[in-house]
Amino acid sequence: MSADVPAIEVERLVKTYNGTTAVDGVSFRIPRGAIVGLLGGNGAGKTTTISAIMGLVVPTSGEVRVLGTDMRRDRHRILHRMNFESPYVDLPGRLTVRQNILTFARLYGLPDPKARVRELAEELDLTDFLDRATGKLSAGQKTRVALAKALVNDPDVLLLDEPTASLDPDTASWIRDRIARHRDEKGASILLASHNMREVERLCDRVIFMRRGTVVADAPPAELLERYGRDTMEDVFIDVARGQAVMAALESGL
């Protein structure tokens, strides 16, 4: 397959849940080897977009292609090259960390699942709690286990939904380095939803801002800082969010 084929292509994606439109005609492309941030206020449609790319949510309309493969028709062909992490998807709590990661290593058909578990445990510092029930771990420990699960198949396309939520600053920084290393060493393409603007500035080549299910900006962080005349992405985020407040007021006739 040509290296020119984008990692992810989303075209006019719409997702409606019982009358609520979560995603309302979103289009974007993620090139190979890029780390792209997906930003937006609560309820903007980020998780729904990520779930549709993974094939976990069936789009109401529109198209999603990953490495050129249509996710609606042929996702079984490409799922082995993808993975995701989300704090909203819990691993079975009664299984130990080892059992959980081993299960995924087997599901992905890795040649030596046990060796992969040992490797990830060492790399992500899970050894101390490898044989404890996953449900009894602290939030930060669970996040590390979720990242181990997300990296188990060394994916070419990685989708991360708030990968450093509930981590202490030191662990969060370490996890960010690990994510950057996955891109640098593997040439992987990463889409990352985050509310942490420093994380976005540090990791992302480009950011896509969503608001009410639509894309309102898609540019490198430096370009957005310039466009909004701001020094930090945090200020840009607030400007976008306030834009929403002003629009909402206008639309409701206030």
Ligand code: ATP
């Ligand atoms: P957050 O930053 O709060 O995680 P988000 O940008 O990830 O938000 P989504 O979780 O995609 O936003 O939600 C977008 C909209 O769709 C919200 O209005 C939400 O209430 C709605 N929604 C999401 N999932 C469902 C569902 N399973 N059933 C009904 N409505 C849903």
